[in-house]
Amino acid sequence: MSEVLHRDQIERLNKDGEQTVAELFSKHNDQFRRLLDFRMDRRLLGRVDSSDILQEAYLDAVNRIDHYLKEPQVSIFVWLRGIVNQTLINVHRRHIGVQARDAAREEKLNKGGRHTSSDSLAAHLVGHLTSPSQAAMKAEMTMRLEEALDGMDEIDREVLILRHFEELSNNEVAEILELQKAAASNRYVRALGRLKKTLESTPGFFG
Numbered sequence: 001m002s003e004v005l006h007r008d009q010i011e012r013l014n015k016d017g018e019q020t021v022a023e024l025f026s027k028h029n030d031q032f033r034r035l036l037d038f039r040m041d042r043r044l045l046g047r048v049d050s051s052d053i054l055q056e057a058y059l060d061a062v063n064r065i066d067h068y069l070k071e072p073q074v075s076i077f078v079w080l081r082g083i084v085n086q087t088l089i090n091v092h093r094r095h096i097g098v099q100a101r102d103a104a105r106e107e108k109l110n111k112g113g114r115h116t117s118s119d120s121l122a123a124h125l126v127g128h129l130t131s132p133s134q135a136a137m138k139a140e141m142t143m144r145l146e147e148a149l150d151g152m153d154e155i156d157r158e159v160l161i162l163r164h165f166e167e168l169s170n171n172e173v174a175e176i177l178e179l180q181k182a183a184a185s186n187r188y189v190r191a192l193g194r195l196k197k198t199l200e201s202t203p204g205f206f207g
Contacts, residue, residue, distance in 0.1 A: 009076050010069070017065040024080060025058050031166060032057075032084045038124065038165045039085070041092055048091055057087040078175050118149035121157065124165065125195070141199070148198040152191060159184060160191040 012020045025032070036050045061083045068079055122145035126138050149157055155177060162173045174184035 006075055010072060013065060013076065014069060017069075018062050021058065021061050021065065021080070024076060025054065025061075028077060028080065029054070031168070032081065034166050035081065035084060036088060038161065039088060041096060044091070044095055047095060053087055053091055054084065056091075057084040060087060074175055075172075078172065081176070118146045118157070121149055121161065122146045144198050144201070145195065148194050152194065153187075155179075156187050156191045159187045160195075163188050 009020065009024075032054055033050055036053055040048070040050070057080075061080055064083070068076075072079070074082075119142075122142045125145055126141045152160075158177060159173055162168045162176065163170070168176070170185050170188065171181060173179070173188070174181045177184065179187070
């Protein structure tokens with residue numbers, strides 16, 4: 001986001017915060033829904049609607065406008081995305097419950113989102129293989145991808161998720177994970193390279 005656009009949004013947020021938040025939620029609706037679609041625990045399907053989570057996040061954002069404006073350390077999009085992500089975490093706690101984590105790990109996971117396991121990520125990556133004839137290849141590919149993902153640094157996996165599934169820019173990823181832009185880009189290229197190597201070794205994938 002350009003500095004000029006950021007300043008303009010801050011000014012609008014100061015003048016008419018609730019309306020501005022509503023406009024930004026509408027503008028970034030697809031991005032927020034991709035976040036929820038990928039990170040929501042499958043056990044919540046049919047029990048919790050994404051629209052309800054976004055509505056809860058919107059109300060929370062409206063209530064926290066003044067707090068953000070006192071010291072806007074991140075872009076407005078990253079701030080709003082963080083509220084959506086935290087709302088999802090709260091929904092998981094209410095409906096499923098979580099074991100207590102140490103503070104350092106909780107902070108790390110909250111930067112990018114709820115921890116997504118390698119098996120979940122692998123399943124998304126090979127989800128396009130659906131025919132019965134592809135079942136065996138899908139199982140083998142999923143297993144190989146899980147092994148590759150398990151061998152990655154947790155931040156590398158998160159960069160991959162943010163770029164590939166949430167479709168965020170490198171600058172946004174860097175801001176969310178508190179990385180230098182070059183570091184975020186290098187991690188993404190490295191993660192893609194490992195996955196490509198794994199897929200290329202799976203017979204029939206590119207056919």
